Amino acid sequence: DTGVSQDPRHKITKRGQNVTFRCDPISEHNRLYWYRQTLGQGPEFLTYFQNEAQLEKSRLLSDRFSAERPKGSFSTLEIQRTEQGDSAMYLCASRLRREETQYFGPGTRLLVL
Amino acid sequence: KQEVTQIPAALSVPEGENLVLNCSFTDSAIYNLQWFRQDPGKGLTSLLLIQSSQREQTSGRLNASLDKSSGRSTLYIAASQPGDSATYLCAVSSLYDYKLSFGAGTTVTVRA
Numbered sequence: 001d002t003g004v005s006q007d008p009r010h011k012i013t014k015r016g017q018n019v020t021f022r023c024d025p026i027s028e029h030n031r032l033y034w035y036r037q038t039l040g041q042g043p044e045f046l047t048y049f050q051n052e053a054q055l056e057k058s059r060l061l062s063d064r065f066s067a068e069r070p071k072g073s074f075s076t077l078e079i080q081r082t083e084q085g086d087s088a089m090y091l092c093a094s095r096l097r098r099e100e101t102q103y104f105g106p107g108t109r110l111l112v113l
Numbered sequence: 114k115q116e117v118t119q120i121p122a123a124l125s126v127p128e129g130e131n132l133v134l135n136c137s138f139t140d141s142a143i144y145n146l147q148w149f150r151q152d153p154g155k156g157l158t159s160l161l162l163i164q165s166s167q168r169e170q171t172s173g174r175l176n177a178s179l180d181k182s183s184g185r186s187t188l189y190i191a192a193s194q195p196g197d198s199a200t201y202l203c204a205v206s207s208l209y210d211y212k213l214s215f216g217a218g219t220t221v222t223v224r225a
Contacts, residue, residue: 004156031211033212033213035213035215040217041217041218042117042202042204042215042216042217042218043157043202043204043213043215044215045212045213045214048210048212055210056210056212091156091157093157093213095211100144100145100162100164100206100211101147101159101162102147102159102211102213103159104149104156104157104158104159105156106155106156107155107156109154
């Protein structure tokens with residue numbers, strides 16, 4: 001296992017469509033984080049999981065957003081009824097509980113037309 | 114809410130010059146501070162992590178200092194090279210849940 005992977009790497013969709021992104025963390029990493037990064041800004045925290053439990057959600061995560069981590073392995077982030085303002089890079093990171101460093105995936109770049 | 118600021122927003126230097134990147138944060142109750150590198154359109158690569166009890170951390174040509182009481186960190190890159198051209202992001206980790214608060218980054222261009 002060489003690192004955190006995310007799929008797809010790029011997604012173009014029309015406004016109003018639903019999209020789903022997947023993150024596969026480093027094996028045995030029990031903490032998983034989602035961040036969103038818009039152009040020219042640093043990433044902003046969205047939500048995080050400890051194993052399968054979603055422990056915190058940012059107020060940035062509106063009702064149109066939902067995240068899951070079934071069985072504490074991979075995670076999915078779904079955006080329903082996409083809006084142009086959802087266009088951003090969505091980053092996933094994972095870490096071991098006893099370690100401090102978060103390891104980031106390559107991101108999924110979303111463009112909503 | 115933790116606010117992280119990075120100055121300058123952009124920096125252009127000739128090859129060989131030393132780089133100094135600044136980061137400030139408003140809440141000193143942090144667990145650690147990390148510096149990341151981000152190449153255009155790519156994810157983040159961790160460069161250095163400084164625990165809140167440490168004053169500095171070094172890796173090769175990189176040195177990062179932390180003054181938690183004043184809410185400041187500085188990243189030094191010695192003898193810059195064109196390959197150092199990237200955006201450098203500073204992030205502080207919450208004391209309670211490790212979630213990261215990021216600055217907007219400093220975009221560095223090293224001219225050959």
